[in-house]
Amino acid sequence: xxxxxxxxxxxxxxxxxxxxxxxxxxxxxxxxxxxxxxxxxxxxxxxxxxxxxxxxxxxxxxxxxxxxxxxxxxxxxxxxxxxxxxxxxxxxxxxxxxxxxxxxxxxxxxxxxxxxxxxxxxxxxxxxxxxxxxxxxxxxxxxxxxxxxxxxxxxxxxxxxxxxxx
Amino acid sequence: xxxxxxxxxxxxxxxxxxxxxxxxxxxxxxxxxxxxxxxxxxxxxxxxxxxxxxxxxxxxxxxxxxxxxxxxxxxxxxxxxxxxxxxxxxxxxxxxxxxxxxxxxxxxxxxxxxxxxxxxxxxxxxxxxxxxxxxxxxxxxxxxxxxxxxxxxxxxxxxxxxxxxxxxxxxxxxxxxxxxxxxxxxxxxxxxxxxxxxxxxxxxxxxxxxxxxxxxxxxxxxxxxxxxx
Numbered sequence: 001x002x003x004x005x006x007x008x009x010x011x012x013x014x015x016x017x018x019x020x021x022x023x024x025x026x027x028x029x030x031x032x033x034x035x036x037x038x039x040x041x042x043x044x045x046x047x048x049x050x051x052x053x054x055x056x057x058x059x060x061x062x063x064x065x066x067x068x069x070x071x072x073x074x075x076x077x078x079x080x081x082x083x084x085x086x087x088x089x090x091x092x093x094x095x096x097x098x099x100x101x102x103x104x105x106x107x108x109x110x111x112x113x114x115x116x117x118x119x120x121x122x123x124x125x126x127x128x129x130x131x132x133x134x135x136x137x138x139x140x141x142x143x144x145x146x147x148x149x150x151x152x153x154x155x156x157x158x159x160x161x162x163x164x165x166x
Numbered sequence: 167x168x169x170x171x172x173x174x175x176x177x178x179x180x181x182x183x184x185x186x187x188x189x190x191x192x193x194x195x196x197x198x199x200x201x202x203x204x205x206x207x208x209x210x211x212x213x214x215x216x217x218x219x220x221x222x223x224x225x226x227x228x229x230x231x232x233x234x235x236x237x238x239x240x241x242x243x244x245x246x247x248x249x250x251x252x253x254x255x256x257x258x259x260x261x262x263x264x265x266x267x268x269x270x271x272x273x274x275x276x277x278x279x280x281x282x283x284x285x286x287x288x289x290x291x292x293x294x295x296x297x298x299x300x301x302x303x304x305x306x307x308x309x310x311x312x313x314x315x316x317x318x319x320x321x322x323x324x325x326x327x328x329x330x331x332x333x334x335x336x337x338x339x340x341x342x343x344x345x346x347x348x349x350x351x352x353x354x355x356x357x358x359x360x361x362x363x364x365x366x367x368x369x370x371x372x373x374x375x376x377x378x379x380x381x382x383x384x385x386x387x388x389x390x391x392x393x394x395x
């Protein structure tokens with residue numbers, strides 16, 4: 001748990017994490033770079049209100065997640081992102097986890113479920129770790145993840161059997 | 167039982183992206199670090215991810231900071247002392263200045279006492295005007311409370327700078343970072359009292375992170391300059 005006071009230092013030490021985090025969610029470098037800048041502006045804005053985050057890395061990680069998710073939830077931007085990915089990448093070669101489908105669904109389900117799903121499926125965090133980062137009960141994380149899966153299965157037209165998140 | 171979407175790690179024990187980032191930032195507790203290291207010793211997948219992230223974090227130490235971040239005043243509730251260093255003239259890359267308080271004297275003998283031969287120059291702002299601009303520290307005199315200083319440390323490009331200040335009978339670390347191309351430190355100093363100011367500036371070579379820089383200074387492996395202003 002580290003508070004990094006100097007903005008320049010906060011930027012240089014955390015930009016890799018923030019940019020990588022946005023890229024994993026969005027899949028397009030230019031969009032990830034934009035989100036990274038917005039994330040640091042968010043930190044600046046937060047501090048200008050006279051509030052200090054206890055843990056700079058955790059603050060930035062969550063802020064980047066939310067800002068990237070905003071883009072996926074914006075229908076027009078989501079479509080642009082998906083088209084951009086399709087034009088630059090070969091899903092079968094570079095995206096074996098079928099991220100385009102996941103991204104599409106993240107933009108369609110509720111924000112709370114989508115956020116948890118990002119931590120679980122995009123970051124590979126376990127439910128306990130998500131609960132700790134978001135400072136919530138593990139059971140709440142589990143419930144939201146279940147809701148996400150139910151909605152995703154519906155959207156994908158899949159049976160609800162044979163899938164687990166425990 | 168299968169996952170609805172594939173997850174980015176081969177096993178449940180593997181590190182998450184968040185854990186990898188924290189590890190690369192050195193932001194993990196001792197006990198957790200031991201667990202991570204034990205896993206990294208036997209998992210090539212995670213070891214490669216950590217190695218790549220550490221490489222990128224190191225490279226980012228020299229990344230240009232976006233102008234938008236540098237063009238805004240930022241008070242902080244932790245200290246309420248953050249200010250933007252904006253020296254006159256365009257020769258200095260503007261950076262956010264974490265202000266640390268130091269006390270400076272207005273001694274009769276004026277002048278600066280020092281040990282060591284690291285080249286240091288200062289820009290001094292007083293009441294919104296530039297009093298000294300990139301002036302060798304030896305020539306700086308008559309500082310007073312409210313003066314804002316910025317240090318430029320002249321050293322090779324592959325060195326790290328450590329700045330310490332003397333507070334309450336002990337040396338306190340104010341700044342550790344790789345030296346920038348323009349040699350200006352991204353921190354400022356505000357003069358707050360009439361008491362004597364003591365600063366130590368270290369230049370360390372062969373250093374790859376903050377931990378190592380701190381260790382090298384304590385082991386006397388860095389070039390050192392002590393200032394009494």
